[in-house]
Amino acid sequence: MRSLSRDILPLAVAGGLIAVAVIAPVRAADKAGLKPATAQTINIGYVNGVAYYTPQADGYHVVATLTVAGGAPIRVAATLQPDQVVSFSVPGAADTAESIVEIARHGDAITLTNPPTRLVLN
Numbered sequence: 001m002r003s004l005s006r007d008i009l010p011l012a013v014a015g016g017l018i019a020v021a022v023i024a025p026v027r028a029a030d031k032a033g034l035k036p037a038t039a040q041t042i043n044i045g046y047v048n049g050v051a052y053y054t055p056q057a058d059g060y061h062v063v064a065t066l067t068v069a070g071g072a073p074i075r076v077a078a079t080l081q082p083d084q085v086v087s088f089s090v091p092g093a094a095d096t097a098e099s100i101v102e103i104a105r106h107g108d109a110i111t112l113t114n115p116p117t118r119l120v121l122n
Contacts, residue, residue: 086104
């Protein structure tokens with residue numbers, strides 16, 4: 001009879017490699033930046049939304065539409081010049097840091113930084 005570790009270990013390693021192969025390009029794409037007129041999801045604590053930008057003659061027009069628990073949306077717009085940043089934040093619970101999303105223009109590239117998702121248990 002074959003050993004359980006000999007049967008399961010190769011499958012676990014293969015599954016892990018497949019997960020890295022699928023997830024890594026998505027993470028790399030997020031870090032590479034936004035593409036013009038393509039929406040990117042924003043998750044800041046209990047606030048969710050999307051952001052996109054369009055290159056215009058006077059700068060890159062960034063638009064973010066945010067909502068809290070499916071409520072009425074709020075749209076925020078900014079025109080970014082090279083090396084400018086706009087950020088949105090949600091205060092944290094007592095004794096915790098705020099959650100911040102940052103949209104930055106570096107030359108001709110726009111990056112969006114989402115905070116790590118945190119699980120809050122009551």
